[in-house]
Amino acid sequence: MMETSMNVREYSNISMIKGPLVVVQGVEDSAYNELVEVEMPNGERRRGIVVDTQRGVSIVQVFEGTRGISPTGTRIRYLGRGLEVKISEEMLGRIFNPLGDPLDNGPPIIKGEKRDINGEPINPATRDYPEEFIQTGISAIDGLNSLLRGQKLPIFSGSGLPANVLAAQIAKQATVRGEESNFAVVFGAIGVRYDEALFFKKFFEETGAINRVGLIMSLANEPPVMKTLTPKTALTLAEYLAFEQDMHVLAILIDMTNYCEALREISASKEEVPGRGGYPGYMYTDLAQTYERAGKVVGKKGSITQMPILTMPNDDITHPIPDLTGYITEGQITLDRNLYNKGIYPPINVLMSLSRLAKDGIGEGKTRDDHKEVSNQLFAAYAKAVDTRGLAAIIGEDSLSDTDKKYLMFGDAFERRFVSQGVNENRDIETTLDIGWEVLSILPEKELTNIKTDFIKKYHPAYRGKR
Amino acid sequence: MVSMDELLGQVLDREFNYIREEMSKALEESLRLIEQRYDEVLRTYSSKIQDLVTKAKEEVEGEKAKLDIENKRAVLGEKNYWISKVYDQVLRQISKVKESASYQQGIAAVLKREVKEGAIVYCAPDEADKISKILRGLKVKAEIREDQRMIGGVRIEYKDVGLVRDYSLDLVLGQVFESLKPKIAEILFGEI
Numbered sequence: 292m293m294e295t296s297m298n299v300r301e302y303s304n305i306s307m308i309k310g311p312l313v314v315v316q317g318v319e320d321s322a323y324n325e326l327v328e329v330e331m332p333n334g335e336r337r338r339g340i341v342v343d344t345q346r347g348v349s350i351v352q353v354f355e356g357t358r359g360i361s362p363t364g365t366r367i368r369y370l371g372r373g374l375e376v377k378i379s380e381e382m383l384g385r386i387f388n389p390l391g392d393p394l395d396n397g398p399p400i401i402k403g404e405k406r407d408i409n410g411e412p413i414n415p416a417t418r419d420y421p422e423e424f425i426q427t428g429i430s431a432i433d434g435l436n437s438l439l440r441g442q443k444l445p446i447f448s449g450s451g452l453p454a455n456v457l458a459a460q461i462a463k464q465a466t467v468r469g470e471e472s473n474f475a476v477v478f479g480a481i482g483v484r485y486d487e488a489l490f491f492k493k494f495f496e497e498t499g500a501i502n503r504v505g506l507i508m509s510l511a512n513e514p515p516v517m518k519t520l521t522p523k524t525a526l527t528l529a530e531y532l533a534f535e536q537d538m539h540v541l542a543i544l545i546d547m548t549n550y551c552e553a554l555r556e557i558s559a560s561k562e563e564v565p566g567r568g569g570y571p572g573y574m575y576t577d578l579a580q581t582y583e584r585a586g587k588v589v590g591k592k593g594s595i596t597q598m599p600i601l602t603m604p605n606d607d608i609t610h611p612i613p614d615l616t617g618y619i620t621e622g623q624i625t626l627d628r629n630l631y632n633k634g635i636y637p638p639i640n641v642l643m644s645l646s647r648l649a650k651d652g653i654g655e656g657k658t659r660d661d662h663k664e665v666s667n668q669l670f671a672a673y674a675k676a677v678d679t680r681g682l683a684a685i686i687g688e689d690s691l692s693d694t695d696k697k698y699l700m701f702g703d704a705f706e707r708r709f710v711s712q713g714v715n716e717n718r719d720i721e722t723t724l725d726i727g728w729e730v731l732s733i734l735p736e737k738e739l740t741n742i743k744t745d746f747i748k749k750y751h752p753a754y755r756g757k758r
Numbered sequence: 759m760v761s762m763d764e765l766l767g768q769v770l771d772r773e774f775n776y777i778r779e780e781m782s783k784a785l786e787e788s789l790r791l792i793e794q795r796y797d798e799v800l801r802t803y804s805s806k807i808q809d810l811v812t813k814a815k816e817e818v819e820g821e822k823a824k825l826d827i828e829n830k831r832a833v834l835g836e837k838n839y840w841i842s843k844v845y846d847q848v849l850r851q852i853s854k855v856k857e858s859a860s861y862q863q864g865i866a867a868v869l870k871r872e873v874k875e876g877a878i879v880y881c882a883p884d885e886a887d888k889i890s891k892i893l894r895g896l897k898v899k900a901e902i903r904e905d906q907r908m909i910g911g912v913r914i915e916y917k918d919v920g921l922v923r924d925y926s927l928d929l930v931l932g933q934v935f936e937s938l939k940p941k942i943a944e945i946l947f948g949e950i
Contacts, residue, residue: 299929301923301924303922366922384830398834401939404940496823498819499822500823502823502827
């Protein structure tokens with residue numbers, strides 16, 4: 292037994308402590324990303340990881356921060372393995388930190404095995420194309436920007452907009468129709484405030500969703516390293532549940548802006564050359580490594596669908612974070628401040644939103660036969676309504692034609708009846724499409740040029756009673 | 759020629775029909791308004807009742823889920839308690855492991871491979887003599903220090919480079935036990 296050495300080595304020559312980094316001298320054999328234990332003179336133990344290794348020098352990043360650590364009397368123990376977290380289905384219904392420690396005053400999990408949280412990229416040859424519809428219960432998403440199983444669809448929010456509430460509502464309501472019992476949500480809360488953490492916990496408990504949600508959380512006042520580990524641990528759990536337990540997993544990561552800010556902080560402390568906006572030059576690759584841990588695999592029943600949520604600083608969509616995210620993900624759901632100011636929840640701007648894969652997962656046999664055409668018509672009509680509003684602002688509403696006035700009415704009805712819904716309102720796709728027809732019925736039938744006559748006769752409210 | 763009576767009768771009939779028509783329209787209109795109002799009230803209150811039912815259902819589901827999770831946590835806590843009892847029992851029986859030939863050979867192999875002149879070897883108090891004997895056999899001058907916290911194995915400190923290599927039984931036991939926890943739980947509690 293003693294021969295199978297764990298290769299645990301302990302050093303005490305700390306030459307420098309800078310921010311979250313500890314520089315250890317005399318280390319010849321540390322491995323990059325090797326897990327480290329820091330034991331302070333008072334017996335307190337913290338964990339860290341090797342972030343830089345050279346002959347004779349090793350730089351360790353301490354997860355819990357370096358406050359109170361002194362160069363004398365502190366021992367650094369190299370554990371001979373990477374950062375591994377014990378993962379199992381026992382994590383559903385529980386709250387953990389990124390290192391796998393329970394945060395809900397409960398006991399540690401028993402079942403499961405330790406896994407490297409960096410994961411393995413999915414072999415591109417075994418990736419399966421997303422085609423199954425996920426019903427989020429939110430009309431603006433299900434109707435016009437449908438989410439499919441295995442897709443990555445981020446939500447671009449702004450400061451003060453209700454992205455948290457929307458994320459919690461989606462986590463509670465999302466389901467794959469016909470496979471409700473096999474659906475799980477992994478919620479990665481990155482650098483959230485304490486009141487936000489409390490909100491998520493309370494929301495899931497009170498709505499009964501807690502049973503199917505595994506929450507991995509790091510708070511805003513925790514060291515940046517913990518924030519960067521949060522999505523990795525969350526996605527490791529998602530991968531286990533999806534590809535080994537055959538579950539359909541929705542991974543919601545909130546807020547990726549906090550993740551990128553933590554990355555910037557760590558990069559600055561390592562004195563790396565900054566890229567655009569002061570963010571590290573490798574941020575694109577780093578984000579891609581996170582976002583690409585989603586999809587369907589040939590031969591596996593389960594899947595991971597990702598909904599990362601980010602806050603655009605200053606509502607600027609050209610900011611590096613949303614900009615780079617947009618390159619990697621398959622569309623976006625954009626929240627709009629003007630809609631929010633009008634009291635509309637969720638304030639989803641459907642004209643700025645897009646799901647690139649939606650067309651492959653909707654229609655006959657998947658949602659309803661009229662879904663595609665209603666979706667196209669609603670989008671086109673709303674775009675015209677917004678243009679008409681601009682026109683009305685210039686020439687006055689009285690100068691508009693009757694049809695244009697109808698478009699104005701449609702625009703209001705679309706926002707207040709179709710897009711707007713309650714926090715606890717879970718609409719199935721049929722209800723969403725029926726509401727779509729209801730608002731489209733404001734327009735003259737001749738304006739519904741994107742919809743086949745057969746569908747108009749089948750679903751239009753004017754004809755429904757006559758069937 | 760029409761008499762006055764007949765004329766009066768005709769006028770009265772006409773007026774009567776007119777009033778009856780108007781009354782009928784008014785009745786129809788009233789009934790329509792009543793039905794409209796009824797539908798409106800029915801819709802509003804049905805929706806309110808539906809909301810209340812949904813809310814109540816959600817509250818029940820919420821309580822059910824919370825209790826379910828509490829239950830799972832309590833069961834897991836209990837399981838962890840009994841597993842830690844197993845660990846305590848293992849520690850009590852550790853002397854049997856330390857007496858085994860493979861353990862002795864393991865210690866000897868580690869010391870042969872790792873110990874150098876001037877190193878400090880930390881060990882459990884009850885093993886100091888054994889370690890000393892092994893070091894004498896290897897003809898290596900190393901200091902032996904007893905560590906009360908150790909249950910077995912050795913830790914070797916190289917003062918010149920500030921390095922300590924940990925081959926303690928505490929470390930090995932901790933890591934092995936952690937990885938065997940699911941199996942122990944299966945034996946104690948059946949399929950989990």
